[in-house]
Amino acid sequence: MPFFSVIIPLYNKENYIQEALKSVLIQDFQDFEIVIVNDCSTDNSLEKANEIISEKIRYVNHEQNKGLSASRNTGIRNAKAQYVAFLDADDIWKPQFLQKIKALIDAFPEESLFATTYFEIYPDNLVLPPSVKSDDLKKEEMYLITDYFARSNSQPLYIPSSLCANKNIFENVGFYDEEITFSEDVDFNIRANSYSNLAFYNASEVGYTIFSENQITTSGIKGKKIPDLKYTTLEKENPALKKYIDFERYVLAKQCKLADRKVEFKSFVNSIDYKNLTFFQRILLKMPKSILLMIKKTKIFLLLKGWKITSY
Missing domain, CATH: 3.90.550.10 (Spore Coat Polysaccharide Biosynthesis Protein SpsA; Chain A)
Known part of the structure; x- marks a missing residue:
């Protein structure tokens, strides 16, 4: 074996x-x-x-x-x-x-x-x-x-x-x-x-x-099934996990806004404790889809030039 x-x-x-x-x-x-x-x-x-x-x-x-x-x-x-x-x-x-x-x-x-x-x-x-x-x-x-x-x-x-x-x-x-x-x-x-x-x-x-063919990580969530990230009991037991999940909710909420998945966007946003997000992350969640799309395209362009810009 x-x-x-x-x-x-x-x-x-x-x-x-x-x-x-x-x-x-x-x-x-x-x-x-x-x-x-x-x-x-x-x-x-x-x-x-x-x-x-x-x-x-x-x-x-x-x-x-x-x-x-x-x-x-x-x-x-x-x-x-x-x-x-x-x-x-x-x-x-x-x-x-x-x-x-x-x-x-x-x-x-x-x-x-x-x-x-x-x-x-x-x-x-x-x-x-x-x-x-x-x-x-x-x-x-x-x-x-x-x-x-x-x-x-x-x-x-x-x-x-x-x-x-x-x-x-x-x-x-x-x-x-x-x-x-x-x-x-x-x-x-x-x-x-x-x-x-x-x-x-x-x-x-x-x-x-990054950016290989057929890679869903960079292509968005259109037609994809995403996790609901409902781990209420575990979150109560571990504040670090709560912060981790809130960050992932933030990431998926932005994806939902870009994909016009309004119900899921609202569900993620309502579950987030905003103290677990940075100032820039809170601002990004409130931005309209058009601005988020422009930011995404800009980040990809800069990445291809070797400049990595994140909201982390």
Whole structure:
């Protein structure tokens, strides 16, 4: 049995899947299998993946397109290893990623979540660091994060492609919600990090591709099912979680305004404690759709030039 099962959901990523696979196959730590879940790609993704020959790779095919959450769940259920690491088909790992995750597991065997930080990849090979709260954490050091929500109320400490989980966590908090097709990772992170501490390696071992084809993160929520973020009991127990969720409500409320989803916008806004938002975030929520759209386009333009502007 391999030590890791690497789960790669695959849907229309023909320009990226080979680099993703190669980044796994050159890992310093080699005790792993790769489970590619083909979610009925309509481009040449599967053909491109098949060009990479390795006995470590096996495929699971959906008979119909089910989405990212279902693809991850299919991978988890088909994983031979106790530890599952996720890699989106347009992201990449540095060669030491799995080795550092293994070091975390050895250091914190009682935990269920293990992750490193990441770097963001933009067109024209532009690389930027994320806006995460880790300035007090030394680079290339391991930590047990007991206050994940306090540290992730801007950009998260990790992304799905830098996360590894012991399969026992899915037995305790459930799998990815297959009804959710936007921000499904936020919903899972709330449940998972409320159950387990996070074993964290403060090293940027994962490349997160921004603006790839078919990427819902940058395309808005039109036609998408979003989480309702109703965790009343957990919020009462943990003020840091309340602040974390209010930030995510703020993010989704802006998306709802841009998509003219007025009922959901109102629901999110009414659930926010405005003390948990910055002055600029409160102002942005009150702005009309036209201004928000202009700001979004401006931010994307500046990002492509290497200038990162946020309201965090």
